[in-house]
Amino acid sequence: xxxxxxxxxxxxxxxxxxxxxxxxxxxxxxxxxxxxxxxxxxxxxxxxxxxxxxxxxxxxxxxxxxxxxxxxxxxxxxxxxxxxxxxxxxxxxxxxxxxxxxxxxxxxxxxxxxxxxxxxxxxxxxxxxxxxxxxxxxxxxxxxxxxxxxxxxxxxxxxxxxxxxxxxxxxxxxxxxxxxxxxxxxxxxxxxxxxxxxxxxxxxxxxxxxxxxxxxxxxxxxxxxxxxxxxxxxxxxxxxxxxxxxxxxxxxxxxxxxxxxxxxxxxxxxxxxxxxxxxxxxxxxxxxxxxxxxxxxxxxxxxxxxxxxxxxxxx
Amino acid sequence: xxxxxxxxxxxxxxxxxxxxxxxxxxxxxxxxxxxxxxxxxxxxxxxxxxxxxxxxxxxxxxxxxxxxxxxxxxxxxxxxxxxxxxxxxxxxxxxxxxxxxxxxxxxxxxxxxxxxxxxxxxxxxxxxxxxxxxxxxxxxxxxxxxxxxxxxxxxxxxxxxxxxxxxxxxxxxxxxxxxxxxxxxxxxxxxxxxxxxxxxxxxxxxxxxxxxxxxxxxxxxxxxxxxxxxxxxxxxxxxxxxxxxxxxxxxxxxxxxxxxxxxxxxxxxxxxxxxxxxxxxxxxxxxxxxxxxxxxxxxxxxxxxxxxxxxxxxxxxxxxxxxxxxxxxxxxxxxxxxxxxxxxxxxxxxxxxxxxxxxxxxxxxxxxxxxxxxxxxxxxxxxxxxxxxxxxxxxxxxxxxxxxxxxxxxxxxxxxxxxxxxxxxxxxxxxxxxxxxxxxxxxxxxxxxxxxx
Numbered sequence: 035x036x037x038x039x040x041x042x043x044x045x046x047x048x049x050x051x052x053x054x055x056x057x058x059x060x061x062x063x064x065x066x067x068x069x070x071x072x073x074x075x076x077x078x079x080x081x082x083x084x085x086x087x088x089x090x091x092x093x094x095x096x097x098x099x100x101x102x103x104x105x106x107x108x109x110x111x112x113x114x115x116x117x118x119x120x121x122x123x124x125x126x127x128x129x130x131x132x133x134x135x136x137x138x139x140x141x142x143x144x145x146x147x148x149x150x151x152x153x154x155x156x157x158x159x160x161x162x163x164x165x166x167x168x169x170x171x172x173x174x175x176x177x178x179x180x181x182x183x184x185x186x187x188x189x190x191x192x193x194x195x196x197x198x199x200x201x202x203x204x205x206x207x208x209x210x211x212x213x214x215x216x217x218x219x220x221x222x223x224x225x226x227x228x229x230x231x232x233x234x235x236x237x238x239x240x241x242x243x244x245x246x247x248x249x250x251x252x253x254x255x256x257x258x259x260x261x262x263x264x265x266x267x268x269x270x271x272x273x274x275x276x277x278x279x280x281x282x283x284x285x286x287x288x289x290x291x292x293x294x295x296x297x298x299x300x301x302x303x304x305x306x307x308x309x310x311x312x313x314x315x316x317x318x319x320x321x322x323x324x325x326x327x328x329x330x331x332x333x334x335x336x337x338x339x340x341x342x343x344x345x346x347x348x349x
Numbered sequence: 350x351x352x353x354x355x356x357x358x359x360x361x362x363x364x365x366x367x368x369x370x371x372x373x374x375x376x377x378x379x380x381x382x383x384x385x386x387x388x389x390x391x392x393x394x395x396x397x398x399x400x401x402x403x404x405x406x407x408x409x410x411x412x413x414x415x416x417x418x419x420x421x422x423x424x425x426x427x428x429x430x431x432x433x434x435x436x437x438x439x440x441x442x443x444x445x446x447x448x449x450x451x452x453x454x455x456x457x458x459x460x461x462x463x464x465x466x467x468x469x470x471x472x473x474x475x476x477x478x479x480x481x482x483x484x485x486x487x488x489x490x491x492x493x494x495x496x497x498x499x500x501x502x503x504x505x506x507x508x509x510x511x512x513x514x515x516x517x518x519x520x521x522x523x524x525x526x527x528x529x530x531x532x533x534x535x536x537x538x539x540x541x542x543x544x545x546x547x548x549x550x551x552x553x554x555x556x557x558x559x560x561x562x563x564x565x566x567x568x569x570x571x572x573x574x575x576x577x578x579x580x581x582x583x584x585x586x587x588x589x590x591x592x593x594x595x596x597x598x599x600x601x602x603x604x605x606x607x608x609x610x611x612x613x614x615x616x617x618x619x620x621x622x623x624x625x626x627x628x629x630x631x632x633x634x635x636x637x638x639x640x641x642x643x644x645x646x647x648x649x650x651x652x653x654x655x656x657x658x659x660x661x662x663x664x665x666x667x668x669x670x671x672x673x674x675x676x677x678x679x680x681x682x683x684x685x686x687x688x689x690x691x692x693x694x695x696x697x698x699x700x701x702x703x704x705x706x707x708x709x710x711x712x713x714x715x716x717x718x719x720x721x722x723x724x725x726x727x728x729x730x731x732x733x734x735x736x737x738x739x740x741x742x743x744x745x746x747x748x749x750x751x752x753x754x755x756x757x758x759x760x761x762x763x764x765x766x767x768x769x770x771x772x773x774x775x776x777x778x779x780x781x782x783x784x785x786x787x788x789x790x791x792x793x794x795x796x797x798x799x800x801x802x
Contacts, residue, residue, distance in 0.1 A: 140633075141633065144631060144633065157633070159634060162635055163633060163635035163638070166635060247711070248672075250635075250637070250710070250711045251673075251711040254638075254709040255680055255711070258686070259708050260683075260686040260690065260704075261685060261686075264689065283680070284679075
């Protein structure tokens, strides 16, 4: 037999390689221990780093928040529209968010004979089409003011530990006593939709939706013609109640948060949940009394607008 | 070589075969009565006496000295012998009853008496053993491979909806039972061939569904159950009872799954019997929602179905485990939609899917359509009487599945299924014949197949 290397040499080499001088052994040991330490520190760092910065699982390649506001330009007065737009733009500029102002009349054809408030759904879908790389879409009713503009959406909601602490688990989906309750085992990373309820229903006037397949599915299902033609008393709000209670794939991606986080009601409005009324310092205030009226402007908003103006001038 | 060299372990077994025993043919009455009628009645003493008688038997070596007599003996020893013809010993032990029916093992050697030199005989025996091993073990090995993660057989679950509306709605006659039995046998055989899982779903009419008015949506629940039951499976192939898998030799992987893109059309305009507007024109949809062909990736194909002349056909379709599928299965039935549409949705879940395809853009991108004959060929009589080569089964192309859709309306389900079963057998027998002929046509010569016309 011929070997590539003469076998005779190996017995001479082996003792050399196996019997390291003692000082080299200790050196190797320390190197190994150091490497282990460094690796574990790196791992821990990356773990904490990712845990602290991850917003609710934004899809890869997307960033930022788009604030979607649906304006009824046919009925709202110019000055009222200007107030709403100023309020949103001020907030978006502070935090680097994007505004998407949709016009109700654009969706007339899509909504058809159903109540106009259904236009919320295609408006959000439209925003998704216009900003495909945004991570989150925040729909906010026009009859609402952001009262605490220094509060970023991340610190308010999107931060994972913050959301985890806000999520209301095992709570009837539709108040007060729906037998369908939010899942108690949900984790914030599963969440694609953050929404609140008032005393009667889920509250589509203000919700946060994560970009992705779920968002498309959820909006398309919600906007189904058969839901629109069903004459739900509260149109899209009851449509949403229905979907949430009948389709666990939607509920399993939804987090309910206390009403005041996303949708505090003004003092004069009805139907706020327990502790759902606006208090000073809350992120925003909603005026649900104006929602279903084709008003020129929401007079209820006026005093709060003054307060907000003072606030941003002083701050 | 001679019998005396290896006395059978069973007294009264091969070597004492009755035909050779002296005085054979003369059966003593003592011989049969205790054995055939009451074997339990033999006392130990009589049994011992018989066995002594057997042991006393003279050696055979003196008898089988001549070549011809020996060969004659070997031949007859291999013939099955009936215990009634027990020789003059008249006694057969209970245990040896079966052994008597078998040819004696040593007869093989005798039969190969021509190859008397051991060396040559050994080679032949080894070759025979190899050949037998190939025949017996090869299919097992192939089957093991197909069931393994490499073969991917466990990735596919075939779900067969059986016993449709059984139990409450109608009594089943002989024909219905025959359909049931045959259809299940057919799927079993195919699943076994390729190592797939088979789930025979009992579609018994359940009070639960009639109460909620969602009969025929229960296939949704069945699929979901199957997904839970086989957590590692990826594809779930739904088949109605009135279907027949024609080609056992075609695997789904080879037929479809390995190369989805080339088989599937996503743009429904290619064949659009329902005149569905595609792509959607709505300005507020994103590119994906308005896209002609979804995202174009084969990974996003989660539902593969066919269209017949009337629209979607759910007699045979495939779903892939995915989030999208969960969502579809979850929203397929909705009480608000059902309440408004149940008078219009004649084909229930099939119409519901057509409706969702049209009204909810998220669905389109993940559905792929297969040419009908890929998994759902119709027999003549379904979808019009004239033969349409895109719809009806084509023998020369060896279509995989025939779906006898609508056979319960004025056609004969059992007759159709029987015909296709026979046709499939015939087609596949030819295939087997060609394989055997490749091995020298031995099989054909030994067992000439009279039905190969």
